[in-house]
Amino acid sequence: MAERGIGRRPEHLAAVPGPEPQPDAGTLLAAVARGDEKAFDRLYELVAPRVYGLIRRVLRDPAQAEEVAQEVLVEVWRSAARFDPAQGSATAWVFTIAHRRAVDRVRSEQAAADRTLKAGAAAIDTPFDEVADEVAVRLERRQVRHCLDGLTELQRQVVTLAYYHGHSYPQVAELLGAPLPTVKTRMRDGLIRLRDCLTTGAVA
Amino acid sequence: MSDQVHTLVGPYVLDAVDDLERAAFERHLRDCEACRAEVGELREAGARLADGAWSVPPPRLRESVRAEIRNTRQLGPPARVRAARRRWPVVAAAAAVLLAAGTGTAVYQVQDQRVRDERAAAVAARASEARVRAILTAPDLVVREEPLNSGGRVTVATSRLNDAGVIMLAAGAAPAGGRVYQLWTIRSGQDPASAGALGVGQSATVRIVEGLPGSSAVGVSVERAPSSVTPTTPLEALVKLT
Numbered sequence: 231m232a233e234r235g236i237g238r239r240p241e242h243l244a245a246v247p248g249p250e251p252q253p254d255a256g257t258l259l260a261a262v263a264r265g266d267e268k269a270f271d272r273l274y275e276l277v278a279p280r281v282y283g284l285i286r287r288v289l290r291d292p293a294q295a296e297e298v299a300q301e302v303l304v305e306v307w308r309s310a311a312r313f314d315p316a317q318g319s320a321t322a323w324v325f326t327i328a329h330r331r332a333v334d335r336v337r338s339e340q341a342a343a344d345r346t347l348k349a350g351a352a353a354i355d356t357p358f359d360e361v362a363d364e365v366a367v368r369l370e371r372r373q374v375r376h377c378l379d380g381l382t383e384l385q386r387q388v389v390t391l392a393y394y395h396g397h398s399y400p401q402v403a404e405l406l407g408a409p410l411p412t413v414k415t416r417m418r419d420g421l422i423r424l425r426d427c428l429t430t431g432a433v434a
Numbered sequence: 435m436s437d438q439v440h441t442l443v444g445p446y447v448l449d450a451v452d453d454l455e456r457a458a459f460e461r462h463l464r465d466c467e468a469c470r471a472e473v474g475e476l477r478e479a480g481a482r483l484a485d486g487a488w489s490v491p492p493p494r495l496r497e498s499v500r501a502e503i504r505n506t507r508q509l510g511p512p513a514r515v516r517a518a519r520r521r522w523p524v525v526a527a528a529a530a531v532l533l534a535a536g537t538g539t540a541v542y543q544v545q546d547q548r549v550r551d552e553r554a555a556a557v558a559a560r561a562s563e564a565r566v567r568a569i570l571t572a573p574d575l576v577v578r579e580e581p582l583n584s585g586g587r588v589t590v591a592t593s594r595l596n597d598a599g600v601i602m603l604a605a606g607a608a609p610a611g612g613r614v615y616q617l618w619t620i621r622s623g624q625d626p627a628s629a630g631a632l633g634v635g636q637s638a639t640v641r642i643v644e645g646l647p648g649s650s651a652v653g654v655s656v657e658r659a660p661s662s663v664t665p666t667t668p669l670e671a672l673v674k675l676t
Binding site: 263265267270271274278279280281282283284286287296300303304307308309310311312317318319321322325326328329330333370371373374375378388389390392393394396397398402411413414415416417418419420422424425428 | 441442443444445447448449450451452474475476477478479480481482483484485486487488489490491492495496498499500502503504506507508509510511512
């Protein structure tokens with residue numbers, strides 16, 4: 231055993247024995263940072279549907295969403311070592327990258343005016359409730375929906391128009407006919423209320 | 435300025451800011467531990483919104499990703515200072531490309547006043563995205579902003595590492611009567627040097643200025659079209675860089 235050395239711990243000692251353990255995203259991401267492709271596969275299982283779903287919701291184009299999701303997932307592999315657990319959870323890190331890429335794509339691909347027009351149409355065609363409505367199977371989704379319902383109407387609109395539609399806050403202000411400072415404030419207090427709801431809701 | 439910038443915390447967490455605002459906010463975060471904590475918590479909450487967008491990707495996505503990671507080298511743990519130094523040759527190359535493209539391409543017409551900030555940011559991102567990003571993501575970035583007397587604002591971001599800066603003008607309206615906005619860089623003991631004028635009817639621009647950190651201030655004035663050799667009217671805004 232000794233000749234295996236410290237650096238190369240045998241597989242059977244590294245894993246918890248018994249029924250298939252469910253490692254969290256943080257543990258998996260740490261393994262991915264060390265080049266572990268199996269860990270990457272499991273992380274993929276865990277986050278890919280939300281990465282793809284989120285990008286698809288923002289871009290509203292399945293083909294482009296697939297392309298951007300691929301970029302994001304490869305980026306997760308590439309920069310896993312840059313994840314700092316002190317700064318937040320691994321899933322938040324992954325979804326932050328995904329959301330940012332989706333928004334970048336939206337902003338670089340389309341002329342702003344064109345987008346604003348489309349956005350106006352989308353805002354009319356798509357009730358904001360649809361955001362959480364189409365999926366109500368998983369607990370997390372129910373919880374997010376529940377917590378979104380707990381926001382004021384304006385808080386919910388500014389948060390969902392920015393997050394799910396990829397609009398900048400001046401665009402959100404224009405779509406809602408609300409003053410810029412109000413939109414900025416509602417985004418912040420909407421997120422604060424969401425945070426409070428999600429953290430207490432996790433216990434309930 | 436700090437308090438003013440911090441009002442962007444919600445939009446920042448939701449990725450609802452433009453590149454300059456993001457750079458300004460991240461600069462602000464570096465100096466404010468409480469703000470970093472707030473961003474961390476709100477980001478956790480914001481990222482949970484992804485739970486509401488669950489959608490099974492096509493099976494081929496997994497295969498494509500698997501294939502690509504086999505050919506993708508992973509980054510090591512962060513080493514910020516060295517990374518910044520290594521960027522130098524790339525930045526120089528980008529600057530050369532930009533100069534070769536000619537100064538005329540650096541000013542962009544923005545007609546839609548209502549989305550002027552976004553449009554200017556989007557146009558800049560397309561035209562010289564790599565250079566702008568290199569500057570705006572520099573570890574030594576300094577962002578300053580002043581209101582224009584006539585409404586709107588001018589934002590100046592400088593990086594000594596890049597020996598360059600980005601000036602973003604987002605005025606409330608274009609000057610009337612055949613007059614235009616003109617940008618100036620000011621060095622102590624010298625006459626203001628023109629950093630370019632906007633066209634008639636233009637109220638926004640994003641401009642990369644090489645050597646900007648060597649200047650002591652950036653000024654904005656209203657001049658007769660097409661441009662003036664020296665400011666002939668009181669400055670609409672003065673952004674001090676030192």
